[in-house]
Amino acid sequence: MIRLKNLTKIYGGITAVDNVSIEVGAGEVCVLLGPSGCGKTTTMKMINRLIEPSGGRIFIGGKDVTEVDPVQLRRSIGYVIQQIGLFPNKTVEDNICVVPDMLGQDRKTSRKRAAELLEMVNLEPAAYAKRYPKELSGGQQQRVGVIRALAADPPVLLMDEPFGAIDPINREVIQDEFMKLQAAMKKTVIFVSHDIDEAVKMASRIAIFRSGRLIQYDTPDNILAHPVDSFVADFVGHDRTLKRLRLITVRDAMATEPPRVTPDDDVDTAVALMKRHGHVSVVMVGPQGKVLGFVRLEALHGKRGRVGEHYEKLTSVVHVDDNLRNAVSQMFANDQSWLACVSTEGVYQGYITQRSITHLLGATYRDR
Amino acid sequence: METLNFAIANWPQILARGWEHISLVGVSVSIAVFTGVPIGILITQSRVAADRVLYAAAIIMTIPSIAFFGLLIPVLSPIGHGIGYLPAVIALIFYSQLPIIRNTYAAIMNIDPALREAARGMGMTAFRRLREVELPIALPVIVNGVRNAVVLNIAIATIATYIGAGGLGVFISRGISQTDPRQLITGAVAVSVLAIIADLGLLLLQRRLTPVGLRQP
Numbered sequence: 202m203i204r205l206k207n208l209t210k211i212y213g214g215i216t217a218v219d220n221v222s223i224e225v226g227a228g229e230v231c232v233l234l235g236p237s238g239c240g241k242t243t244t245m246k247m248i249n250r251l252i253e254p255s256g257g258r259i260f261i262g263g264k265d266v267t268e269v270d271p272v273q274l275r276r277s278i279g280y281v282i283q284q285i286g287l288f289p290n291k292t293v294e295d296n297i298c299v300v301p302d303m304l305g306q307d308r309k310t311s312r313k314r315a316a317e318l319l320e321m322v323n324l325e326p327a328a329y330a331k332r333y334p335k336e337l338s339g340g341q342q343q344r345v346g347v348i349r350a351l352a353a354d355p356p357v358l359l360m361d362e363p364f365g366a367i368d369p370i371n372r373e374v375i376q377d378e379f380m381k382l383q384a385a386m387k388k389t390v391i392f393v394s395h396d397i398d399e400a401v402k403m404a405s406r407i408a409i410f411r412s413g414r415l416i417q418y419d420t421p422d423n424i425l426a427h428p429v430d431s432f433v434a435d436f437v438g439h440d441r442t443l444k445r446l447r448l449i450t451v452r453d454a455m456a457t458e459p460p461r462v463t464p465d466d467d468v469d470t471a472v473a474l475m476k477r478h479g480h481v482s483v484v485m486v487g488p489q490g491k492v493l494g495f496v497r498l499e500a501l502h503g504k505r506g507r508v509g510e511h512y513e514k515l516t517s518v519v520h521v522d523d524n525l526r527n528a529v530s531q532m533f534a535n536d537q538s539w540l541a542c543v544s545t546e547g548v549y550q551g552y553i554t555q556r557s558i559t560h561l562l563g564a565t566y567r568d569r
Numbered sequence: 570m571e572t573l574n575f576a577i578a579n580w581p582q583i584l585a586r587g588w589e590h591i592s593l594v595g596v597s598v599s600i601a602v603f604t605g606v607p608i609g610i611l612i613t614q615s616r617v618a619a620d621r622v623l624y625a626a627a628i629i630m631t632i633p634s635i636a637f638f639g640l641l642i643p644v645l646s647p648i649g650h651g652i653g654y655l656p657a658v659i660a661l662i663f664y665s666q667l668p669i670i671r672n673t674y675a676a677i678m679n680i681d682p683a684l685r686e687a688a689r690g691m692g693m694t695a696f697r698r699l700r701e702v703e704l705p706i707a708l709p710v711i712v713n714g715v716r717n718a719v720v721l722n723i724a725i726a727t728i729a730t731y732i733g734a735g736g737l738g739v740f741i742s743r744g745i746s747q748t749d750p751r752q753l754i755t756g757a758v759a760v761s762v763l764a765i766i767a768d769l770g771l772l773l774l775q776r777r778l779t780p781v782g783l784r785q786p
Contacts, residue, residue: 251690275692286687290705290780300691333782349691359690 202227202389203248203357208257210243210413217243219413220257225406227356228387232400235410236436241393244410245359248391249278261357276300279350279358279388283365285342287334293319293345294330300353311352318348321385322378340371347379351386358388364399376402397437401425401444409433422448426565442562446526451519454528454561455542455551461486464493464509468501471508484541485512490548492518492541518543521550525558575751583740583759590736590763593654593729594722597661602715605666609673609711610699619674626667634660634725638732657726657734664725665718672714676707709779716771723764727756737763 203225210218218240225231233241246252248259250271259266266274287296294315295302301311316326322344334342343363350358364372376399383390394400400407401421408418417429425441425448428434438444460478462471462485475483475498482497485508494512504511516535519528521542528540532555539554576583612619641656650656680703688698730738737759744753
């Protein structure tokens with residue numbers, strides 16, 4: 202969708218962007234990451250020609266952007282900046298419709314679309330459409346800033362540290378909202394950031410810059426697992442393997458079709474089952490497969506009767522769609538070496554252990 | 570008391586002179602808006618131009634008004650208007666430039682650069698940005714400059730009586746030459762009242778022209 206070819210920008214002898222080539226597929230989020238002054242913002246601004254390249258070419262959908270009128274080009278690309286830049290003299294609704302109005306779209310249609318977009322970021326249109334920017338909180342303003350870029354439904358979105366000025370709690374919320382929007386709209390996004398956590402969370406691919414050069418362009422997991430040099434390794438942090446946990450869902454790490462017992466099973470059956478699997482405990486489920494608790498091999502030693510008389514409550518379970526970071530956090534919080542994984546209805550799906558997680562994280566090193 | 574009697578007895582004349590005064594100031598400031606605002610906008614494009622233009626406008630302000638009127642006599646004599654209404658209006662146009670240019674320039678330069686960046690990035694042309702964003706936001710400050718110019722010109726127009734342009738200054742100059750405090754005070758009070766009314770009127774206009782989204786609650 203977007204292709205940068207040998208892109209270069211020279212400012213009076215200083216090379217700000219040096220021979221950068223990147224390809225971004227349709228619907229992907231490409232995060233340009235690096236310390237300040239590394240050329241990431243300059244690279245982004247060349248895409249909508251706010252900065253003219255000194256060399257190289259830029260293609261959007263196969264078309265060279267230097268052959269398009271810059272004003273027309275910018276109207277066809279969504280643009281979000283850190284300082285938001287809502288026009289204080291226009292209502293929220295009119296701010297959102299700036300580009301549709303410039304394109305001469307029907308007012309009624311564009312206002313209706315604005316209301317839909319407001320709803321998508323949890324701002325009640327009846328309450329917010331006619332307000333002015335200064336009547337909104339910072340987080341609300343940036344939500345409007347983001348949907349303003351989407352109003353004319355451009356295929357490409359450029360975002361310059363859009364959530365950098367928002368407090369950490371709101372930032373997480375607005376990032377999640379944006380990911381939801383993105384899942385629905387599938388825009389091709391170029392996203393500038395200096396925050397590795399944000400990049401790992403949002404990116405399909407991360408491009409790491411240093412002094413105008415593209416150092417590494419890869420998926421977040423590969424960047425974290427295999428940084429190409431010490432600069433990238435330092436930039437992503439010494440705890441980079443922990444950051445990978447967020448990229449993997451419980452579903453991908455859990456052991457499926459696990460052994461299980463019911464309250465009516467005989468104690469001997471449970472003991473035999475655990476011994477056969479080499480486990481020291483087993484989950485007890487109800488009639489619909491819902492997790493009720495678990496029994497320990499040790500606790501059943503020398504006991505008779507039914508499993509239901511000897512089970513213990515589980516202190517925590519984890520949802521299969523949760524990420525491993527949260528799963529591990531639960532394990533540490535509850536001093537557990539394993540967790541039962543459940544569906545939204547609470548049905549037992551499988552289990553994860555600390556060992557299986559470390560094994561999974563290590564796979565990428567063994568395969569090479 | 571005597572002054573009051575004089576004012577009551579000469580009421581029609583005061584109104585006529587007052588109207589002359591308003592005409593001098595009104596015409597000159599209206600023209601000055603059409604020159605000063607575009608100049609103020611243009612010089613936002615170049616720091617050097619801005620410095621020079623603002624410096625020149627400031628120098629004009631330092632010329633004593635009586636000297637300025639005198640300087641215009643030889644210039645306008647060839648077309649038969651060495652004295653009177655025309656040179657007065659021309660001088661007042663010059664005196665209005667500084668407050669109007671300076672406020673226009675400052676108002677536009679003070680607009681948050683993020684707005685310009687967002688406007689450009691969304692594909693607004695420079696003209697559209699000026700019309701939809703910069704001018705509406707700058708308008709209250711520009712009107713404030715016009716207000717300054719009006720009050721300033723009401724004072725300066727008083728001197729224009731010496732080149733035969735009439736106005737409320739007539740009472741003051743006569744009051745001085747005839748050592749007649751009644752005329753002197755009548756003229757001075759009338760000029761002050763006019764200045765206060767104009768100032769308040771323009772303040773109201775300034776508030777009305779402030780975009781709703783920028784008004785203080």
